[in-house]
Amino acid sequence: MLNSVSMDSIYQSTYDAKKDREIKKELDKEAFLELLVTELQNQDPTQPMENKDLVAQLSQLSSTEQITNMSQAIQEMVNSQMSLNKLQAASLIGKTVVVNDNTIDLQSGVAEGLNYGLDNGSQVYLEIYDSKGQVVYTEDLGVQEAGLHSYVWSGRNNDGTMMPDGEYLYGIYTVENGQMVANTGVKSGTVEAVKFLDNELYLLINGEMYPYSVVNEIST
Template sequence: MINAVTDATQMFWPTERDRSINKELDKDAFLRLFITQLKNQNPLEPMDNTEFISQLAQFTALEQTTNMSKAFQQFLNSQESFSKLQAASLVGKNAVVSGKYVNLKSGSADTIVFNLESNTPVTLEIYDADENLLRREDLGYLEAGIHSYVWDGRDDEGTLMPDGTYTYKLLGIDEYGNQVELGGLEGGKVEAVQFLNGEVYVVINGIKYPISSIMEISA
């Protein structure tokens, strides 16, 4: 009789070698072990009522935890699906994002737009894909508000750069006299929505932006 219980215990409880693979007993294994114990208990020494109730309580708690875990995972999955549907609805709408890219095509570049929260001297720097500084332009002391700048597509030596996407930085001075990077604004129609590695991106003017960078949406 004892051997039967021992065999059942070995069947459902992992050995030291297996414990690294499965450290917790799921509710089905717990129930099978519990039933096996009942079947093989000594009739002359039946399971104590307190122990019986305690094991039932453990099983109930385990089942509730498992059900809650499944319900929560289903909730997360539904939220993810809903978020994707919401993001997909942005396609075709006009969006303004905080950006740092400028496209150059046939010597003509996109207009760089930026918003200043306070008056400050502004310096513009433009970099190529390898992060080499191509152009540094002093835009002077500008007042708070929205401003724009059109790059002529040339570097500091006056050489026209090839078509492509370039990165720009806007630098200003904060109230403490420290140089700070200012954010640019870019806008256009949302051409596509991409889901990559759990992140959501919108494609505007052929450039991919995190959905969190969107500042304004309009029809």
């Protein structure tokens, strides 16, 4: 047990030893050991720390050191994996990929072609939306077989009026068990560059950035 004079000495010694150290939110193993040594040096000789108390504090020191070492090991693994990911990502440059994309660009009254795949033959319906999510065009594309299909929009709405240039969204819907099911549109292109943003991989394809998560096919 420590007397009041010894406690004052401990606080003063600890403050003097740590005032030049960087302030940390958690007690690291060096600070923990320093505090323990200071406590032992200033304990009351007539009432020294009992063995069980010393063992308990040493156990805390061991746990603190293990946690620190584990954190360092995990960080090293993360850094190593990130380096490996970047090397693997660089190998994608020049390869042809297919990405999920339901956008259409309309420029000078000409819309780019859209592509979509069907897992099964079905009745197919098309809807095109403006930037506000409003439906501007619908069409019944009839019954189509499974596989990859293409379509070119005229750029006109349901009234036959030419729509302004810009980016539009489209939806491909099939009928399955009496329910309308949305299908994903796709685009293909060559990977021109790769980039990591917030630890997520992005690919530059046809001048547009796509997250790697939307890639569904890669070929040479």
